[in-house]
Amino acid sequence: MTEFEFPYYTYLELESCDETEITEIYWYLLNQQNVTCMLEIQKNPSADWVQVQDITLNNVFLWDSYSLPYPATGIRITNTTKDTRIGELVFTDAD
Numbered sequence: 001m002t003e004f005e006f007p008y009y010t011y012l013e014l015e016s017c018d019e020t021e022i023t024e025i026y027w028y029l030l031n032q033q034n035v036t037c038m039l040e041i042q043k044n045p046s047a048d049w050v051q052v053q054d055i056t057l058n059n060v061f062l063w064d065s066y067s068l069p070y071p072a073t074g075i076r077i078t079n080t081t082k083d084t085r086i087g088e089l090v091f092t093d094a095d
Contacts, residue, residue, distance in 0.1 A: 003030065006086050011078040014091060019045065021071030022091045029060050032084040039066070042074035049076055061087070 006012065016022060022041075029035065035057040040049040055066050055077075068075075075091060 003085065003087050005083070006035075006079050007083045008079055008081065011076055012089070013074065013076045014089075015042070015045065015074040016093075019073050020093045021073060022068060022075060023071050023094050024065055024067045024092045025075060025077075026063055026065045026088075026090040026092070027057060028063050028087045029057050030085040030087045031060065032082060033058055033060050034081075035079065035084045036081045038078040038080050040076040040078070041068055041070075041072035042076075043070070044073050049074075054080070057084070057086075 014022075036054050037057060039052045039055050041052055042049050052069060058064055071094065
């Protein structure tokens with residue numbers, strides 16, 4: 001996913017279209033630092049969303065990452081701090 005606005009208290013929801021298990025997410029910010037977000041994950045498409053923890057998107061113009069505590073087919077990130085812009089967001093599987 002490339003550059004997008006990420007306003008305060010909106011969420012971004014990404015689901016694997018072929019049920020590939022997501023294990024890690026990467027991002028970089030464009031205009032703010034220290035943006036705290038609530039991370040939720042979904043183990044499979046029919047499972048409930050489970051709040052994992054709050055994560056902080058720290059650096060502007062530098063890649064940052066977070067390893068999920070267990071593989072998931074969906075991730076939901078809710079911006080709980082302030083308006084920001086994300087330059088790019090990537091999620092990867094175990095391979």
